[in-house]
Amino acid sequence: MNEKIRKAIEDHARLPVSVSTLADDDDLYQAGMTSHASVNVMLGLEDEFDIEFPDHMLKRSVFESVAAIQAAIGELQPDLVA
Amino acid sequence: MTAVADLEQELLGSVRTVAREVAAGHADEVDRSGRFPVETIDALREQGALSAFVPVALGGGGVSFEVLARCCLELGRACGASAMVFAMHQIQVVTLVRHLQSGSWFEQYLRELVSEQRLIASVTSEVGTGGDMGRSIAAVTPADGQRLRFEKQAPTVSYGAYADDLLTTLRRSPEAEPGDQVAALTRRDQSELEQTGTWDVLGMRGTCSPGYIVRAEFAPAQVLSTPFARVASESMVPVSHVLWSHLWLGIAEDAFDRGRAFVRAAAKRAPGGASSAQLPSAQRLSRLSSELAMLRALVDSGLRQFLSCADGPERERLSTMGSILRFNNLKIAASEQAGEICKGALDVCGIMGFKNDSPFSVGRHLRDTLSAPLMIANERIHQTNASLLLIAKDV
Numbered sequence: 108m109n110e111k112i113r114k115a116i117e118d119h120a121r122l123p124v125s126v127s128t129l130a131d132d133d134d135l136y137q138a139g140m141t142s143h144a145s146v147n148v149m150l151g152l153e154d155e156f157d158i159e160f161p162d163h164m165l166k167r168s169v170f171e172s173v174a175a176i177q178a179a180i181g182e183l184q185p186d187l188v189a
Numbered sequence: 190m191t192a193v194a195d196l197e198q199e200l201l202g203s204v205r206t207v208a209r210e211v212a213a214g215h216a217d218e219v220d221r222s223g224r225f226p227v228e229t230i231d232a233l234r235e236q237g238a239l240s241a242f243v244p245v246a247l248g249g250g251g252v253s254f255e256v257l258a259r260c261c262l263e264l265g266r267a268c269g270a271s272a273m274v275f276a277m278h279q280i281q282v283v284t285l286v287r288h289l290q291s292g293s294w295f296e297q298y299l300r301e302l303v304s305e306q307r308l309i310a311s312v313t314s315e316v317g318t319g320g321d322m323g324r325s326i327a328a329v330t331p332a333d334g335q336r337l338r339f340e341k342q343a344p345t346v347s348y349g350a351y352a353d354d355l356l357t358t359l360r361r362s363p364e365a366e367p368g369d370q371v372a373a374l375t376r377r378d379q380s381e382l383e384q385t386g387t388w389d390v391l392g393m394r395g396t397c398s399p400g401y402i403v404r405a406e407f408a409p410a411q412v413l414s415t416p417f418a419r420v421a422s423e424s425m426v427p428v429s430h431v432l433w434s435h436l437w438l439g440i441a442e443d444a445f446d447r448g449r450a451f452v453r454a455a456a457k458r459a460p461g462g463a464s465s466a467q468l469p470s471a472q473r474l475s476r477l478s479s480e481l482a483m484l485r486a487l488v489d490s491g492l493r494q495f496l497s498c499a500d501g502p503e504r505e506r507l508s509t510m511g512s513i514l515r516f517n518n519l520k521i522a523a524s525e526q527a528g529e530i531c532k533g534a535l536d537v538c539g540i541m542g543f544k545n546d547s548p549f550s551v552g553r554h555l556r557d558t559l560s561a562p563l564m565i566a567n568e569r570i571h572q573t574n575a576s577l578l579l580i581a582k583d584v
Contacts, residue, residue, distance in 0.1 A: 123366070136418065139366035142323060146576045153580075162583045166508040167418060 208267035216268035223394035234306035265439020269557035270395025294410035310352030328360035370417035392556030434523035448537035491519035524561030
């Protein structure tokens with residue numbers, strides 16, 4: 108799952124650096140992800156994992172790092188975590 | 190009523206008195222000369238209104254946000270520029286109070302704001318960011334001896350020359366990305382404003398908001414510890430949209446009242462009282478009344494929305510995309526509807542509304558509300574919403 112998340116970030120977050128240089132806990136917004144780009148990351152993740160983020164998850168803190176995204180997707184699709 | 194409710198009503202009563210007895214009387218002259226409404230702001234200071242929202246424990250009035258919104262409406266009915274200055278100041282105060290950490294520099298600062306009735310202006314917009322408040326170019330920069338400094342080019346700073354203190358958004362450090370922002374509160378004696386433009390504008394002339402290059406040197410404790418992205422979504426943005434929409438409603442209500450006064454005067458002159466409701470202007474007024482009812486409902490629902498998640502664990506909800514969309518929609522709809530009502534009032538009053546020196550004049554109201562769609566441009570908000578609508582579920 109971690110790799111798929113990183114791919115979605117690489118493809119959509121338009122970071123000035125490669126996502127491979129970031130640790131799981133690094134703040135993606137501090138790394139340069141704009142609010143607009145974060146929406147594209149969310150769309151990419153929904154598509155990739157065939158999920159829908161409910162409204163209460165659609166906020167900055169849920170998408171601020173690879174680890175946070177992983178936790179959110181794990182919550183929606185417990186089987187993926189295994 | 191509880192003692193708190195009594196105090197709230199007292200504050201609202203005194204702001205209403207300032208609005209009617211001071212602000213209304215100077216509104217035309219403030220508008221015409223494009224000067225700061227100094228007597229209104231001083232009168233508000235005398236009532237302790239600038240610290241109305243500061244908690245009682247810090248010496249403030251401790252009034253509810255609802256009362257603050259009501260104050261904006263009352264001032265808006267009297268003088269749009271005064272109301273805007275009051276609202277902009279309160280947005281900064283509410284923001285500081287909502288993100289206050291006990292024992293921080295800001296506690297002592299708020300005590301001083303109470304005792305000296307200090308006026309805060311915000312320096313959020315910046316040349317080169319295309320009107321995006323969520324990005325900064327200027328950065329918090331290390332200076333000599335543990336101090337910090339910044340230099341920011343602001344295209345407008347509302348009442349910049351009259352503010353005691355400035356709340357400025359900046360990149361966290363010289364290395365930080367544009368979206369990695371913090372807010373710093375600097376005092377007048379720590380800041381320097383070099384005026385770079387003029388403020389000869391169509392409406393809201395009394396807010397005196399030219400551009401400045403702002404430079405300041407300050408202590409690290411003067412930077413809010415909460416990242417600005419969170420400050421913005423939990424406080425500054427929804428609070429701005431709710432308070433602004435209340436003052437725009439106030440302007441629209443006064444324009445409507447002028448229309449009503451015009452129709453009543455016409456009805457009294459018309460022969461045959463029974464048919465006076467058939468006057469074309471009376472019919473137009475009736476249609477305008479339903480338009481005003483819509484604006485009132487919109488503004489009130491925005492306030493309820495904010496109150497329902499203003500505090501406690503619910504506060505997190507303010508950061509969701511659904512919530513951001515709702516407050517953005519409040520801003521867009523209220524800013525456009527207020528202007529429509531002022532135009533409608535002009536239709537009711539005709540030439541008497543068009544004349545600047547008639548008691549039914551609505552020129553100032555029209556021009557003041559023309560600023561509403563521009564301050565945080567609706568076009569830009571639509572861009573944001575268009576993006577959020579792609580992903581938000583409950584809209």
